[in-house]
Structures are given as structure tokens and as C-alpha cells.
Amino acid sequence: MTPEQIQGYVQIVSILVSMGADVYGKVGELIHRFSPGVVATEEELNDIERQGIADSQRRMREREEMGRG
Amino acid sequence: MKTVLIAILSLGTLAACQSVPLKQRVSTTHQIARSAVVEADDAERRLCQPAPSPASNHCTNPVAASVGLTDAKHQELSRKFAEVYRLDIAAGNAIVTWRAGDPVPTSVQDFLAAAHDLLTVSQSVQSTALATRLQAVVARAQALADVFLLR
Numbered sequence: 001m002t003p004e005q006i007q008g009y010v011q012i013v014s015i016l017v018s019m020g021a022d023v024y025g026k027v028g029e030l031i032h033r034f035s036p037g038v039v040a041t042e043e044e045l046n047d048i049e050r051q052g053i054a055d056s057q058r059r060m061r062e063r064e065e066m067g068r069g
Numbered sequence: 070m071k072t073v074l075i076a077i078l079s080l081g082t083l084a085a086c087q088s089v090p091l092k093q094r095v096s097t098t099h100q101i102a103r104s105a106v107v108e109a110d111d112a113e114r115r116l117c118q119p120a121p122s123p124a125s126n127h128c129t130n131p132v133a134a135s136v137g138l139t140d141a142k143h144q145e146l147s148r149k150f151a152e153v154y155r156l157d158i159a160a161g162n163a164i165v166t167w168r169a170g171d172p173v174p175t176s177v178q179d180f181l182a183a184a185h186d187l188l189t190v191s192q193s194v195q196s197t198a199l200a201t202r203l204q205a206v207v208a209r210a211q212a213l214a215d216v217f218l219l220r
Contacts, residue, residue, distance in 0.1 A: 045093060053161040068126050
């Protein structure tokens, strides 16, 4: 393994660590749940989207408050 | 460099899921992008107000202003986040109602553009933690757009 390759892998690891376990926990959950060969029902997908929509609506309202000068 | 690596990781994951139905790939990629937005949102809030508090247009963290996160910058970022969430909601609703054979929802591209704007607005804030998370938002939003192009 060359020094450049080692540097590359270190950078990847540092990126993953710096992004925080929470994001990758969610990513891992999604990938595991919908990994190749595991086909979700449309209702399962829509339920997840609706949960995200509800959370985004709350966050959007909070950010609108924060954005007032 | 970091953005390229993150994009490569995202697309690599996506390439492994070619057999999965398109709507599932789109929805999964959208949720990954959304998670990145939420992570960046939380990072900016922690930088502005370390202690949990109601939504405020004022930063209480004495360090915030020293890294460029003034009240004005926080308000500007907040308006951008609100716009990203508005487009995220539109993309989510479009995915829910999207049926096989329907045209690709354009709201996904709008979400990508807003994610790029978020990164641009934040550039004066000297926070590696926030910048890294916003770069991840852009990379994941780009991966979402790429899913549509790969259909």
C-alpha cells in the first residue's frame, strides 16, 4: 500500500468519523432495511417518506422563526 | 477532495442496488440526503445555541460570532434551511405519489439546487464540523439526482 493510498483511506475514515455516528446509523438502517434483494413494499416506502415530511415541516417552521431579522 | 470521496461512497452504494425497484432506490437515496440535511441543521443549531432552547434568531454561543456565525449569518442560514426543507417536503410528496411510468419529479433537482445554495451561504462560517456536514448534503443531493438519471 502506497503512502498516497494510506492517506486516502485515512481521509475516508476521518470523513466518516467527522460526520458523526448518527448519520451513518440512519444510513446503515436504511441500507440494511432496503439492501439488494430486499424489496420494500410501496406502503413501507411511503410511510418513511411521510415521517420525513412531518419532521421537515416542523424543522421548516422552526427555521422560519430563526430566519426573522 | 472530501466531497468527491463522499460522492463516490454514495454512488458506490447506489450501484450495488441496481436490482432494487426504481422508486425504492429513489426513496432510499432521498432519505439519505434528507438525513444529511438534518445533521447539518442540528450542527448549525449546536454551534449557535449549545443548550437546547426554543427556536431563536439570536446565537447565545460566545464562540459562534468568532467563527463567522453572527446573528445575521444564522438568520440567513435559517432562511436557506427553511427553503431546503420546503423543497424536501415537495420532493417527499412527489415520491409518495409517483407511479411507475410517470415523469421524473422535477422537485428533486430543485432540492439539489437549494442544497448547493446552503453550502455557498455557509462558506464564511469557519466551522469544519458544519462545512463537512453541508458538503455531505450536497453530495447526497447529487446522488439523488443521479438516481433519476440512471433510470
